[in-house]
Amino acid sequence: MLVEILIAACLVISGIFGLVGSFGLIKLPDPMMRLHAPTKATTLGVGGALIASMLYFYFVVGQFSFHELMITLFLFLTAPITGHFVAKTHLHLTCKPGDLPPTATDRPWASYESDAERARIEAAAEGETAG
């Protein structure tokens, strides 16, 4: 009985968070804010569904399955990479380097630094430590 309540709670939480994530993708006004909403769907939505299915197959069906853990691990590993790439794409497609806040060093934002500029600055820094 307790297990049933736990599984049902996991399922309901996962459904609500999946819906909230996708609704936030529609509702939030700024592209960078919209980046934030689907991460909830990834962590709590899919995580809740997979935990529920793990509990169900262990306690109700009676067989232990570890595939869910693999899927969760894979999603947790790839979600930050995806978020980083989408944010970078948004930044490069819509913002100019002058629009961004200053970095408080003499170097620009790393994403906007050209290869030649980076090589020059790094060579200068190496020369300083050697001299």
Add this chain to the structure above:
Amino acid sequence: MIGYALTFALACFGLALLLNIYRVVRAPTKGDRILALDTMVINAIALLALFGILEGTTMYFEASMIIAMTGFISTVSYTRFLLRGDIIE
């Protein structure tokens, strides 16, 4: 009780998929479209996991694993293409 919760979760993820399709069709920026496609993949994985509970079989987990990998690769290649104009440099 699990049956009702399962129906509720399936309905929620189905609605979430519909919202994602709306966002893919009417996206303000290209980043939103990529993000919506990525969220669609995640919702599809959750839907498959729930369908596995409904059917009482673990067969669908391999399918959701493959969908997760394909979704990740396609998101990264789409963003790489927009950033560099080239996927494998």
